Amino acid sequence: MIDKQSRLIVHVSATPLAGSPLITSRLLAKCGYQSRCIAGGRYSDGRDFGCDVHPAQAGLRDELLEKADVIVAHNGGPARARWFRQAVGQKQVCVVYHSQPSRVDRTLERQGAPAAVLGQYQPRLYGGQYLLVANLIPLDEAGYQPAKADRAREAKVRIAYAPSNDSACFDRKAPGFWDNKGYQATLSILARLARRADVEVDVITGCGLKECLARKRQAHIVIDECVTGSYHRSSLEGLALGTVVVNAADRLSLDAVKHCAGGAEPPFVISRLDGLSSKLTELVDAGPAELTRRGLAGRAWMEQCWSPVDLIRRGYEPLLASARKISAAA
Secondary structure, eight states: OOOTTTOEEEEEESSOGGGHHHHHHHHHHHTTOEEEEEOOOBOTTSOBOOOSBOTTOHHHHHHHHHHOSEEEEETTOSTTOHHHHHHHTTSEEEEEEOSOGGGSOOHHHHTTOOEEEESSSGGGTSOSOOEEEOOOOOTTSGGGSOOSSOGGGOSSEEEEEOOSSOOOOOOTTSTTGGGOOOHHHHHHHHHHHTTSTTEEEEEOOSOOHHHHHHHHHTOSEEEOOSSSSOOOHHHHHHHHTTOEEEEOOOHHHHHHHHHHTTSOOOOOEEOOGGGHHHHHHHHHHHHHHHHHHHHHHHHHHHHHHOOHHHHIIIIIHHHHHHOEEOOOOO
C-alpha cells in the first residue's frame, strides 16, 4: 500500500477531461495523500473546469515531477511532450483511461505501466483485464449540494440538459460515437415538452463547471444522454445535486457502476432516445413533490454508495500500489 504521508502523487493530463483528474487529485488530498495535478483547466470553447498547475507553468511543473513518487497519466498523459517523457522515465507510473482507445495514448501501457479504465462505457472497449476506477464526485463540497429551496412546492418541473457538444454520430465504430449525446434529437423532444405550462427547460452549453452545476441544482430532472448505452459525469453530478437522472445506461454500464459501488444498482431512470419523450412526460406528470423525493433518494444513494473514501479504497489505492517504473525513453 502506498504511504499517504511521505509519497507525492502527481496527476498529468493533456486536457481537462471535464475536471476529472483535478477532482481525483483533490479528493486524494482530502483522504490524506500528497497529491497534485498538472493539466489545463479550460477547453478551447471556453468551458473552465479549474486548474491546479498548468503545463505552461514550467518551473512548478518540473519541480513537482522531480519530487513525484508516482505519476498518474490520465489518458496516457501528454506522451509526446519532452518534459513528460523525461519525467516518466524516472518515476513509478500508472495510467487511467477516460476515453475510447482511439482518443488516448497507450505508449506508457505498452512500456509496462499498469492501467485502469473508468467504470462507465470504457470496460467494453479495452481488451484484457483492467482495474475499474470510479469517476469521483466531491460530495462534501458546496458546489455539489442539493438545492436549499423547496423544489417540491414549485409550480413547474425544471429539466436540465448539458450536452458537451452538438455531436450526432450514430455509428458505433466512429471515433465520436461515445461522445454523442443526441443533441439535435434531444433538443427537439425538449422543445415539444416545453410547450407545457408546467415545464421549464434549461439547455446548458458554453459555460464552466461552476455555472453548470448551479443550473443543474435548480432542476428536478437532469438528462445525461440516451444514445450510447453509457453514462457520464453528468449523471453522477445530477444524483449528487438531488435530481432525477435520465440516461440510457445499458447492462454493461450498469454492471460497471455496481462494480465500483460495491454491488449497488444506481437509481438512474433508463430511457433510449426513441422512448425519451414518453419517459419525460411520465416524470413530469409525477409532479415536483415526487421528483424532489426521488432526487433526494438519489443523493442518499451517492452518499452511501459513491463515497470518495470508499471508491479510492476500492479502486485508486490498488492502482497506485501497482505503479511501477517503465522503459520510457526521453
